[in-house]
Amino acid sequence: MLANFKVVLVETSHPGNIGAVARAMKNMGMNQLRLVSPKVFPHADATARASGADDVLRAATVYSSLPEAIADCRIVLGSSARDRTISWPSVTAREAAQRWACQGGEDNIALIFGRENSGLKNHELDLCHYLLRIPCNPEYSSLNLAAAVQVVCYELFVATGVQFSSNIGDRGEEPLATxxxxxxxxxxxxxxxxxxxxxxxxxxxxxxxxxxxxxxxxxxxxxxxxxxxxxxxxxxxxxxx
Amino acid sequence: MLANFKVVLVETSHPGNIGAVARAMKNMGMNQLRLVSPKVFPHADATARASGADDVLRAATVYSSLPEAIADCRIVLGSSARDRTISWPSVTAREAAQRWACQGGEDNIALIFGRENSGLKNHELDLCHYLLRIPCNPEYSSLNLAAAVQVVCYELFVATGVQFSSNIGDRGEEPLATxxxxxxxxxxxxxxxxxxxxxxxxxxxxxxxxxxxxxxxxxxxxxxxxxxxxxxxxxxxxxxx
CATH class of the missing domain: 1.10.8.590 (Helicase, Ruva Protein; domain 3)
Known part of the structure; x- marks a missing residue:
């Protein structure tokens, strides 16, 4: 379940946050973690914060570039708190869950989360089909990295338990491009x-x-x-x- | 908005977690934090993890007992991951949000979160009207304290109906082609x-x-x-x- 969802962390600074993300994922039944150029990994802080989710950490794969990390993904979502000058198309965490988690599809889906302080850069968002948004206080909108992952994974988990009949964007049998x-x-x-x-x-x-x-x-x-x-x-x- | 919701932390061990909770709350537009016998508070770790939510920390009130902390609350929800031998009535975070956050009521509502390791004791749950449940992986169900607060506050925020322009495919000022x-x-x-x-x-x-x-x-x-x-x-x- 949800094995086609890949959580991708870009240039995470603090290994403790990677551990907290692993825990947040496992709490919601997810275990596919990909790390792009983490500053320090593996690290004792990661293992400590992962608590009982060290299996997710151990199975995490490390990449040297974002394009490599998402090469096999057909749907690419980039988490973003900031408003951008160019308005990318966006979906909320709940919309994403209803659209892609309900039906138990098999297409790999990347959920990309940026750096703790500065998020994703524009050239990284260029790789994304949608901005992934978490509704929040517009005056204080920067969620902790693991908290953001927690909310998104929670929505996905909840959505797997709910059957939706609407099929958005049906376009036949051809597989989506990677x-x-x-x-x-x-x-x-x-x-x-x-x-x-x-x-x-x-x-x-x-x-x-x-x-x-x-x-x-x-x-x-x-x-x-x-x-x-x-x-x-x-x-x-x-x-x- | 949501000012009638009081987040109540019982005997939190790590001050860093209190800070992380403050941040999670403020991200969702909430600021009413009550602490029952925290082990260490205030503390530099709390302030550090609160990031820009130190105002929530400063305004937090400390109590020496749970009954005192919830004395002015009309609805009392106790967060629980464990299954209990006695089955309390329970609501999910989403149900709670739909029931009590949508209408913008004025009754004070307590959201109680227990100790990092052992949660709430049965005599504390006796004070609660409902168990507050977060759907999660039954084989790994213990969320980090701040992560649990994050999910609950997120659900409340979403339920207040603050609408975000998460238009799928919205792309700014250019008019669509005729x-x-x-x-x-x-x-x-x-x-x-x-x-x-x-x-x-x-x-x-x-x-x-x-x-x-x-x-x-x-x-x-x-x-x-x-x-x-x-x-x-x-x-x-x-x-x-």
């Missing part, structure tokens, strides 16, 4: 835009961010991805004929 | 695919259907539409240079 496939598509898109002379180098960053937001929002399936890459390929080769 | 603009885009897309030699006439219908489904699902705004049409235009003219 994060790795999406990154390949974005590289291809960027290259094509350069090849056809569309890209103004100074504007490329904001244009790519908009295009990422668009295609992440759409959650491409693999068939759609094939079609789009086909179009890109023909655009690139158009002048060779 | 149906007419979308049709113009699809015509342009079809023409471009023909121009660059991508389109197999016999497959065009099913490919266009897939692409329509994709972009309709994404609900393009006008700015995104402009970018996509720019890319199409450059693809078409690519061979002219």
């Amino acid at each position: 994060a790795e496939q999406m990154e390949g598509f974005y590289r291809h898109l960027l290259q094509t835009m350069a090849d056809i002379g569309f890209l103004h180098p100074e504007r490329s960053k904001s244009i790519m961010r908009r295009l990422r937001r668009l295609f992440n929002r759409a959650q491409l399936d693999t068939k759609e991805l094939d079609i789009l890459r086909g179009i890109l390929r023909f655009s690139q080769n158009h002048n060779l004929k | 149906a007419e603009q979308m049709e113009g885009f699809y015509r342009h897309l079809l023409q471009t695919m023909a121009d660059i030699g991508f389109l197999h006439p016999e497959r065009s219908k099913s490919i266009m259907r897939r692409l329509r489904r994709l972009f309709n699902r994404a609900q393009l705004d006008t700015k995104e539409l402009d970018i996509l049409r720019g890319i199409l235009r450059f693809s078409q003219n690519h061979n002219l240079k």
